Amino acid sequence: MLWSKLFIPTLRENPAEAEVVSHQLLLRAGYVRQLAAGIYSYLFLAQRSLNKIIAIVREEMDAIGGQEMLLPALHPAELWQESGRWDVMGANLFHVKDRFQRDLCLGMTHEEVMTSIARGELRSYKQLPQIWYQIQTKFRDEPRPKSGLLRVRQFIMKDSYTFDLDAAGLDIAYDKHHQAYCRIFDRCGLSYVTVEAHSGAMGGSQSHEFMIASDAGEDYVAVCAQCGYAANLEKAVSRATAAATADPEGDLTPEKFQTPGRKTIAEVAEFTGLPESSQIKSLAMVADGKPVLALLRGDHQLSETKFAAAMGAQEIRPAHPAEMQTWLGAAAGSLGPVGVTGMPVIADAALQGRRNLICGANEDDYHLRHVTPGEDFQAQCHDLRQVAAGDTCATCGAPLEVRKTIELGHIFKLGYKYSDSMGLRVLDAGGKEARVIMGSYGIGIERILAAAIEQHHDKDGMTLPAPIAPFTVVVTPVNSAEAAQREAAGRIYRECLAAGLDALLDDRDERPGVKFKDADLIGIPFRITVGKKLAGGMVELVTRRDKQSRDVPVGEAAAAVAGLAHA
């Protein structure tokens, strides 16, 4: 295409509202414009890039037997009420009313619609398994859209849904998706990690997330470089580092001592001269409206996800100061488990086997020493601790890293949640009704683009992987006033097209600097510069990533790019 005819509104400066790199570059390079918070228009360049990403996703989904469909974005409320998610999703679901005041919503995923199709049509085990997918716009009323395309209210997702007769069938479908996702992210030029994930409100027995490391992300994952263990921090397990000081021996009796003004673990550690790991951290929590005391080693953090799971609770929160005073008789900083009745006490596994520790006395400005779990108080034991960097891997013992990541894809074994609640059953070989087991598998299309930019950029702009760049090569005559350069550039451009390359001819009447800067900014992987060396029959082939330039004969330029692009 001819650049002079295209709408590529590049900006010289960064728009003030953009914070993360991908957002800044998407705006500067003229890929997107914002319409409202979390709602973007995808201009020409973004659309080309997204189309390439979608084509890759589609090919890989088709390769595992997926059947593409196009489903409604508008869903009747009844559908979501059947599955129970109308209430569960609450305000995150975009609600709409039609002219007759009927409730509808804009679909944030399509489990309900897919299941409603399946239950009307799938009758026999012979029709299973099925893999159905769709690539389309979804909506979420995010409480806080942010970071450009990374957290938005309207976005394109590839979602697929599988229907199987039994768990073994689901395992196969799940595995196929796992492998397809690896191929998709590989082809998009992303380096990613697959992590065990928390299934959250989706339920189900197993789920994995596909993450790429980035400071722009919002999820943390724990990764073991040695054995490959990787899990979302919500779910990760590890062996805690040893306590900094050995516990005092002996069967000592709890003893109250004064700790005036010492509220935090760190203050008490300093006051007593004993490390934080010699204390019991006592957190007054409220799980589904009921008080609970959660105990951890002093230097450990509570994982709210694990805590909620241990309590079987939907909603958890820290107790308010007044509640602590009523239930325990002291303020945060002086709480402890000794003598607590009337509320469950649960303790993290790292407290097991410890002796003679320090904890709050449930009296302001007092603590207890010589407190031994199991003797001086009783508590249910659970894994409650959030993994921290430096913990050792539970599998192999190597130190774990914690990385900030962006979630690009998530695969779930759903189980029977939707087929049961919405009545999807088929007849099995024996003629009896059988339940259908489902899986669901999502990929955020825009997130692939944003993540690729986060991962591939430099001071001049994007350095996109060729398979997802909007164009593969740009042909740039340095001085378009010179007929020889103009003609040679045009010829090379046509040869590129003939070679099957996505080529762009920068025929604008601009100074060379402008053309180079723009090409760098929008991240075209290859540039053929037609300039002075044309007199000697040569042009320059520049690769965007490493800025390496080499001279090639005019007649071989297109073939040279084709060779590199398909390498």
Add this chain to the structure above:
RNA sequence: CGGGGCGUAGCGCAGCCUGGUAGCGCACCUGCCUUGGGCGCAGGGGGUCGGGCGUUCAAAUCGCCCCGCCCCGACCA
């Protein structure tokens, strides 16, 4: 939803404190010039100063209310 910041030309900003004809840079248009990293000269177009109400002879500027956007937190298959 809590905390913070911002809203003046397409983009980046000054002006506001101390009320008095709305400015700068970039971008854009015309002409000349120039052509290997966002060139130079000359001329020009473009503004409900986020919105409403109020104070005042007079409001971008002061007061009140509202809206929008960004950041932190809460939230987040």
